[in-house]
Amino acid sequence: MAKKILLDKINIPGIKSYEVYRQNGGYASVEKAIKTMTPDAITEEVKASGLRGRGGAGFPMGLKWSFIDKKSGKPRHLVCNADESEPGTFKDRYLMEHIPHLLIEGMITSSYALGANLSYIYIRGEYMWVYKIIERAIKEAYAAGWLGKNILGSDYSLDLHVHCGAGAYICGEETALIESLEGKRGNPRIKPPFPAVSGLWGNPTVVNNVESISNVPWIVNNSGEEFAKIGLGRSTGTKLISASGHIKKPGVYEIELGITVDEFINSEEYCGGMIDDRPIKALIPGGSSVPILPAHLIYKTAEGEDRLMTYESLSEGGFATGSMMGSGGFIVYNDTACIVRNTWNFAKFYAHESCGQCSPCREGTGWMEKVLYRIETGHGTSEDIDLLWDIQRKIEGNTICPLGDAAAWPVAAAIRHFREEFEYHIQFPEKVKNRNHFVDEPFESIKHLVTK
Amino acid sequence: MKVIIDGHEIEVEPGTTILQAARMMGGPSVPPAMCYYSKLEDTGGNCRACLVEVSKGSDADERPMPKLMASCKTTVMDGMEVKNLSSPRVMEARKAVTEFLLINHPLDCPVCDQAGECDLQNLSYQHGKELTRFKEEKRTFEPENIGDKIQLHMNRCILCYRCVKTAEQITDGRVHGVCGRGDHAQISTYITAAIDNDFSGNVIDVCPVGALTDKTFRFKSRVWFNKPFNAHRDCDKCCGKTTLWMFGDEIQRVTARKDVYHEVEEFICNECRFDHKDTADWVVEGPRKFEKFSVINQNNYTRKLDTVVIDTEKQILKGRDQDRVKISMTNVPFKEEESKK
Numbered sequence: 001m002a003k004k005i006l007l008d009k010i011n012i013p014g015i016k017s018y019e020v021y022r023q024n025g026g027y028a029s030v031e032k033a034i035k036t037m038t039p040d041a042i043t044e045e046v047k048a049s050g051l052r053g054r055g056g057a058g059f060p061m062g063l064k065w066s067f068i069d070k071k072s073g074k075p076r077h078l079v080c081n082a083d084e085s086e087p088g089t090f091k092d093r094y095l096m097e098h099i100p101h102l103l104i105e106g107m108i109t110s111s112y113a114l115g116a117n118l119s120y121i122y123i124r125g126e127y128m129w130v131y132k133i134i135e136r137a138i139k140e141a142y143a144a145g146w147l148g149k150n151i152l153g154s155d156y157s158l159d160l161h162v163h164c165g166a167g168a169y170i171c172g173e174e175t176a177l178i179e180s181l182e183g184k185r186g187n188p189r190i191k192p193p194f195p196a197v198s199g200l201w202g203n204p205t206v207v208n209n210v211e212s213i214s215n216v217p218w219i220v221n222n223s224g225e226e227f228a229k230i231g232l233g234r235s236t237g238t239k240l241i242s243a244s245g246h247i248k249k250p251g252v253y254e255i256e257l258g259i260t261v262d263e264f265i266n267s268e269e270y271c272g273g274m275i276d277d278r279p280i281k282a283l284i285p286g287g288s289s290v291p292i293l294p295a296h297l298i299y300k301t302a303e304g305e306d307r308l309m310t311y312e313s314l315s316e317g318g319f320a321t322g323s324m325m326g327s328g329g330f331i332v333y334n335d336t337a338c339i340v341r342n343t344w345n346f347a348k349f350y351a352h353e354s355c356g357q358c359s360p361c362r363e364g365t366g367w368m369e370k371v372l373y374r375i376e377t378g379h380g381t382s383e384d385i386d387l388l389w390d391i392q393r394k395i396e397g398n399t400i401c402p403l404g405d406a407a408a409w410p411v412a413a414a415i416r417h418f419r420e421e422f423e424y425h426i427q428f429p430e431k432v433k434n435r436n437h438f439v440d441e442p443f444e445s446i447k448h449l450v451t452k
Numbered sequence: 453m454k455v456i457i458d459g460h461e462i463e464v465e466p467g468t469t470i471l472q473a474a475r476m477m478g479g480p481s482v483p484p485a486m487c488y489y490s491k492l493e494d495t496g497g498n499c500r501a502c503l504v505e506v507s508k509g510s511d512a513d514e515r516p517m518p519k520l521m522a523s524c525k526t527t528v529m530d531g532m533e534v535k536n537l538s539s540p541r542v543m544e545a546r547k548a549v550t551e552f553l554l555i556n557h558p559l560d561c562p563v564c565d566q567a568g569e570c571d572l573q574n575l576s577y578q579h580g581k582e583l584t585r586f587k588e589e590k591r592t593f594e595p596e597n598i599g600d601k602i603q604l605h606m607n608r609c610i611l612c613y614r615c616v617k618t619a620e621q622i623t624d625g626r627v628h629g630v631c632g633r634g635d636h637a638q639i640s641t642y643i644t645a646a647i648d649n650d651f652s653g654n655v656i657d658v659c660p661v662g663a664l665t666d667k668t669f670r671f672k673s674r675v676w677f678n679k680p681f682n683a684h685r686d687c688d689k690c691c692g693k694t695t696l697w698m699f700g701d702e703i704q705r706v707t708a709r710k711d712v713y714h715e716v717e718e719f720i721c722n723e724c725r726f727d728h729k730d731t732a733d734w735v736v737e738g739p740r741k742f743e744k745f746s747v748i749n750q751n752n753y754t755r756k757l758d759t760v761v762i763d764t765e766k767q768i769l770k771g772r773d774q775d776r777v778k779i780s781m782t783n784v785p786f787k788e789e790e791s792k793k
Contacts, residue, residue, distance in 0.1 A: 168633070185630065190497040190525045356611060356630070356637030358498050363552035366635035370588045387585055394548035397519045398500055 088329025232258030286326020291413030378429030566662030
């Protein structure tokens with residue numbers, strides 16, 4: 001069995017409750033940190049661990065912590081980003097639902113490292129029941145003396161609040177999250193200034209993903225060096241992958257970074273192979289925002305090397321032949337899936353979730369959605385593919401926040417790798433009007449009909 | 453601090469944005485701004501019309517910035533080199549932004565009171581395409597009545613947030629805002645309440661398009677048939693310095709005075725704007741100068757005009773002279789390009 005850091009104790013009955021969690025070695029990292037370590041020593045450990053942010057961008061967490069402005073004398077905040085809304089990603093929910101105290105332990109240790117006395121967990125509105133679980137766990141932690149004034153008799157105090165969002169994908173962007181937490185409309189801010197200098201209420205703030213923070217207790221307990229031994233190269237540690245789609249065993253898996261994609265999809269330990277043993281058609285390795293990979297680029301990179309589950313290997317080849325680790329929303333498609341419909345579905349999501357602040361994203365996402373809907377329902381014209389390409393190119397990089405890019409990339413990759421399918425939709429409008437067109441006749445069997 | 457914009461060098465104070473530096477320099481290199489408003493705080497960054505390329509970050513760090521930067525929000529660094537007109541990337545992005553802003557815009561300029569002094573019109577003339585690639589139905593909103601002084605045409609709105617910031621910073625209380633998100637975000641009072649607090653009329657002046665117009669001026673005249681005069685009156689609420697838009701002796705509209713970037717110089721109160729439409733209330737200073745190529749200036753009202761004779765009746769009954777000659781005299785042929793039509 002592979003090394004488990006986050007899900008090690010997930011199967012212990014009652015681990016949700018404080019008593020069981022404490023009996024199984026919970027909150028040891030808080031004891032160790034507050035009694036024996038200085039805040040800077042913890043930051044150094046996290047730096048040494050090479051832990052990369054698990055929210056999507058993969059930015060080294062220790063580095064992010066070291067950017068926080070400690071000189072200004074303003075109060076500092078740690079905000080946990082639990083606004084997990086990326087289609088295909090559900091790992092944070094699993095963690096918070098089943099082992100909420102791990103997150104709270106991580107929050108206390110991390111807040112101590114950053115010198116934050118007021119920290120927040122921002123959870124998405126759709127996770128109302130998880131919100132209640134976290135709130136109960138926080139109450140238990142307060143009652144046991146892990147939160148509040150003078151934790152463990154030291155002079156360190158911490159208040160932790162959980163705040164419920166109102167159901168907006170954009171509030172997962174860190175500055176929009178901060179705006180929302182301040183009680184405003186969740187519009188992303190223009191950077192700079194970065195949150196590390198001026199975040200929540202103008203104070204230095206660090207925003208970290210649930211999974212990143214949940215890794216901190218293990219790093220404090222076992223040292224960053226141990227953590228760096230797990231994984232491969234610059235992708236250290238383990239990662240939660242939310243596997244879904246046409247696989248036999250969908251679910252949340254903790255993997256050691258560095259296993260092959262082939263092993264992850266086909267081994268019995270993880271996804272267990274393709275459902276009905278149909279051929280694989282496409283893979284989205286990191287949530288809806290990352291480029292889709294066609295069958296020939298899933299197990300092997302363009303250079304012919306094995307594709308590994310690491311940040312580097314998944315992005316091997318850039319956007320032309322690679323993708324991204326993203327948030328670990330691993331979506332597998334077999335040959336009955338329609339890429340155009342899937343792309344339209346994503347485009348619809350982004351059009352719905354765009355905050356409407358800046359013009360390219362507001363107008364462009366809606367436009368792409370309309371064009372894709374036309375193609376999917378058999379009303380597309382031959383210029384539409386080039387039009388789509390042009391729209392996505394003009395959104396990408398011209399917006400305030402990464403949502404514009406996230407909306408553009410899946411469309412770009414779908415056209416890049418599956419252009420023939422788009423052409424099929426345009427050339428055979430009568431066939432695609434049947435929603436199950438590729439279930440009845442998979443694209444491979446009718447590919448020859450498409451004329452160039 | 454030294455900054456180079458399109459090859460021209462200028463010294464500016466630290467903390468100046470690229471757009472401000474370009475405006476200090478003047479000339480064609482000034483990026484257009486649809487949402488930034490120098491008289492208000494915390495505006496800009498939304499419309500992306502002012503994107504520029506920073507080809508050299510600063511003397512200390514010479515690397516170019518990978519993305520195009522919103523010039524209204526990017527502060528200059530010493531030795532920064534900025535490309536605006538000289539960068540094909542910027543021109544393409546600006547064309548793209550113009551296209552994005554226009555796909556859902558109703559293009560009802562012929563019946564829009566803003567036409568002639570509309571920033572979106574200017575932007576489109578400069579960077580727009582003649583053809584649209586947008587085949588779908590345009591987004592529309594339910595009409596909303598926001599009081600008897602201000603007319604809201606949500607369909608024309610480009611969501612620049614200027615009116616929201618004005619209401620927040622100039623008036624005694626904001627009662628409207630942006631509701632919804634994505635391309636269905638809209639300026640609204642949410643419960644269809646009237647916007648009637650003092651100074652709220654300034655939202656009309658800051659609106660770059662015809663989304664917020666003056667109800668007391670609605671459909672009265674095209675702006676280019678009006679003659680603007682600077683005038684002032686003693687007002688205990690505001691500066692009292694305005695522009696009167698006259699048609700003969702009638703004051704059809706009162707606005708604040710706007711500078712070359714169509715930003716008001718000083719905000720005025722609702723009383724000056726809406727309630728004093730009698731010339732006796734004002735001390736008229738004289739005609740207002742306008743940009744040479746603005747449509748309003750085509751009026752040429754400061755110059756003596758030749759009398760224009762239009763024989764409408766004759767032309768309707770008999771047709772234009774040149775056509776009549778051709779029809780009655782077969783030896784005067786139609787030109788070839790005319791016969792093709």
